Amino acid sequence: MRVPYSYLPRQFADPEPILDQIRNLVKRGDLTLGQPVEEFEQRFAALIGSRFAVAVGSGTDALFLSLKALGIGQGDEVITATNTFVATAGAIETAGARLVFVDCNDQFVMDPAALEAAITSKTKAVVPVHYTGQPAGMDEIEAIARRHNLEIVEDACTAIDGSINGRRCGTIGRTGAFSMHPLKNLNIWGDGGVITTNDPSIARQLRLLRNHGMVDRDTYAFYAYNSRLDTLQAVVGLQLLDQVTAITDKRIEIAARYDRAFADLDQIRIPLRYATQRHVYHMYMIEVDQRDGLLAYLKEQGISAKVHYPTPLHLQPASAHLGYGAGDFPVAEAQARRIISLPVHQYLSDEEIDYVISRVREYYQP
Numbered sequence: 197m198r199v200p201y202s203y204l205p206r207q208f209a210d211p212e213p214i215l216d217q218i219r220n221l222v223k224r225g226d227l228t229l230g231q232p233v234e235e236f237e238q239r240f241a242a243l244i245g246s247r248f249a250v251a252v253g254s255g256t257d258a259l260f261l262s263l264k265a266l267g268i269g270q271g272d273e274v275i276t277a278t279n280t281f282v283a284t285a286g287a288i289e290t291a292g293a294r295l296v297f298v299d300c301n302d303q304f305v306m307d308p309a310a311l312e313a314a315i316t317s318k319t320k321a322v323v324p325v326h327y328t329g330q331p332a333g334m335d336e337i338e339a340i341a342r343r344h345n346l347e348i349v350e351d352a353c354t355a356i357d358g359s360i361n362g363r364r365c366g367t368i369g370r371t372g373a374f375s376m377h378p379l380k381n382l383n384i385w386g387d388g389g390v391i392t393t394n395d396p397s398i399a400r401q402l403r404l405l406r407n408h409g410m411v412d413r414d415t416y417a418f419y420a421y422n423s424r425l426d427t428l429q430a431v432v433g434l435q436l437l438d439q440v441t442a443i444t445d446k447r448i449e450i451a452a453r454y455d456r457a458f459a460d461l462d463q464i465r466i467p468l469r470y471a472t473q474r475h476v477y478h479m480y481m482i483e484v485d486q487r488d489g490l491l492a493y494l495k496e497q498g499i500s501a502k503v504h505y506p507t508p509l510h511l512q513p514a515s516a517h518l519g520y521g522a523g524d525f526p527v528a529e530a531q532a533r534r535i536i537s538l539p540v541h542q543y544l545s546d547e548e549i550d551y552v553i554s555r556v557r558e559y560y561q562p
């Protein structure tokens with residue numbers, strides 16, 4: 197049996213309904229912004245429960261433009277967790293701010309105590325990452341941000357449909373940044389991102405930032421960027437938006453099966469699960485003994501598991517100028533040697549799930 201990590205061939209085995217919509221669009225010639233993007237933004241905002249949604253070119257741009265809209269750049273410090281996808285850090289640096297890393301906790305999200313310890317007089321914002329789809333500890337982070345007068349930009353790129361203590365990911369910070377990359381839970385046929393906010397002036401600023409600062413065709417408020425969600429991709433997104441809740445529910449169900457199946461294995465550490473949180477399982481990430489051995493064994497057995505990621509960002513060549521070194525963030529560094537992500541996508545069959553479970557168990561209990 198082969199259990200692939202990617203599900204795109206299954207998801208788009210019949211692309212005709214979406215292609216029909218694209219054909220109509222191309223015939224209308226409505227290829228930048230326009231009605232599909234507006235409709236997509238309205239429905240996305242309704243799904244997340246935010247007042248506004250602004251659709252942009254990628255999740256990375258959603259983070260970058262959020263920082264720009266908040267006036268954050270040169271001379272400012274922005275704090276994020278070292279165990280994130282490269283894009284979180286890239287957006288902070290390209291916005292011109294000083295990147296400051298902190299360690300994560302056993303849930304694979306920012307350690308709030310580490311956040312508070314890293315704040316200086318130059319800190320302007322914190323970018324908590326709902327990594328793997330696990331909501332960051334937003335109650336604590338929000339209290340700290342309030343005490344120190346920091347903006348919060350949520351990296352919700354992997355957390356569409358997530359929530360914590362009744363609050364939806366992407367509605368807690370000043371802005372929330374979402375990605376619709378082909379391997380995110382809401383995916384389109386290329387790159388795309390969305391920024392959510394409840395603040396009308398930030399929403400207005402974001403609409404200008406993503407479209408050359410254009411107030412109208414002939415008036416430019418300031419010089420800015422071109423980062424519009426492609427109208428063609430908005431059409432794809434509109435076809436898939438309604439499926440998000442069902443996709444999350446399916447992923448939660450598969451994760452719960454894995455959790456139960458591995459609960460008795462001493463070699464596996466499953467993060468705590470909280471009834472007050474909706475973890476959307478963009479990844480099913482656990483810590484395991486003999487990680488590289490398990491990874492190789494699963495590969496031999498046709499199961500594509502992954503490591504997200506083997507090197508925390510503070511130890512990457514891209515971080516050399518920041519002056520961090522090995523030992524600075526012990527939790528993230530220890531996890532980097534132990535984490536593994538098993539396939540958890542919504543197209544897995546019961547047989548495939550059972551096969552993954554039996555191979556993992558067999559590795560530890562031959």
Ligand SMILES: *Cc1c(COP(=O)(O)O)cnc(C)c1O
Pocket residue numbers: 254255256257280281283284325327351353354374375376377387388389
């Ligand atoms: C995917 C991702 C991003 C960036 O999204 P793109 O749409 O690929 O630019 C940012 N942060 C995290 C945590 C991500 O997983």
